Amino acid sequence: MGLRNLPAILLLNVFGIGLFLSWYLPENHGFWFPIDSSIFHYFNQHLATNSSFLKLVAITNNRAFDSVSLLAMGLLFLYFFVKQDAAGKRWMIIMGIVMLLTAVLLNQSGRLLPVERPSPTLTFTDINRVSELSGIPTKDSSRDSFPGDHGLMLMIYAAFMLRYFTRWAFCIAVGYVIIFSLPRIMVGAHWFTDIYVGALSMACVGLSWWLLTPASDATINFINRSIPGKGKPGN
Template sequence: MNNIRLPRILLLNALGLALFFSWYLPEGHGYWFTLDSNIFHFFNRELVKSHAFLVLVAVTNNRVFDGISLLAMGSLFFFYWRKEDATGRRRMFIMGIVMLLSAVIINQFGHLIPESHVSPTLYFTDIHRVSELLHFPTKDASKDSFPGDHGLMLLIFTGFVLRYFGKKAFGIAVIIFLIFIMPRMMIGAHWFTDIFVGSLSIAIVCLPWVLLTPLSDGLINVLDRYLPGKKKQFINTK
């Protein structure tokens, strides 16, 4: 392993663990709960103040909007894919496979954390629920909201974008992450800390071992060698 990258990995791991335990160890989650509660109640009050906001929150938590998030990520991926030659496009496709494989494994690791709780819409009483205010299919509650799976998937995508496409693409990926994670908090299906403590700490601990070690490149090289469809190069010896 590169001697420069190991300290970076350990530093990121330390930051991720510090973030998680700053929330996990204090009784009642300390100041994090106050922040969570304030953010939830701010948006919850807005639901009955503005019908336009209510509709916006309902629509952006519909399953169709999840498809739009996939379209946004795919569009960013396609922007770089179309610039590549056949070899580069094949490697990008394989990189996508490695990213999905990493997401599945990291997500399973996240669910090993000994912490589970309901969303704020199920925790608090005398609050407004979008599903009761509008007759519209939307997700406004979760019986197990920690860590945020949706947020973790977006963060893994963002990490791979930074590693393989650079800082400009990373900035766009961060915007995509914020746009598509905010509705979950605005409707009350997730606490702020489900994403910015749970999902983020898992990503900071796990992703460096995939992206800052030879692991991701090695998997890409292995799949590139054995997956069908690779054009063989023939050397003319005449």
């Protein structure tokens, strides 16, 4: 599997590294900064003039709203889970655990990047802060927003959907990436490039070596064989 997928792995690595360097190397992030700035100011200007938009952004960036994204991912996972026999359900649970471990490890790897970048709300002056305007507790700032950890988690989920389930499940999961990462951009807790450069480049490089080689399968199968219980291989 690994050798057969080597061209795809290398292509994803070239894309991911190139994407990161296109942002990291130029002074003041080159052409990416005007994009980041325009997107931030577009949403930020409407916070003070549109009360409905302000409430929407405040609610979707409240910590409690994170449960909605977890529920959406859980329901898609459940759709496949209920169709499995005992062995299949056991395998899916183990795969889910491996997916969570992958997310933790890849997210921690992102902390090793030589970047420390405050969010737009801590970079620009004379801007609107959702927490101040709405009175609703929100995550509207970050002292180190790159790469976007929330977006990275969603991308990892989408990649696992593509690797182990169906293309339509992947398309739904990509929708989750867009829908559930957008509030962080609208509120100014993340730059656009925190997610679509930082998180995406991390996902392309890290997940290509994990999901397109035997590594993830071997890990899932090892755990499956090692843990006793109903549905264990060989029982």
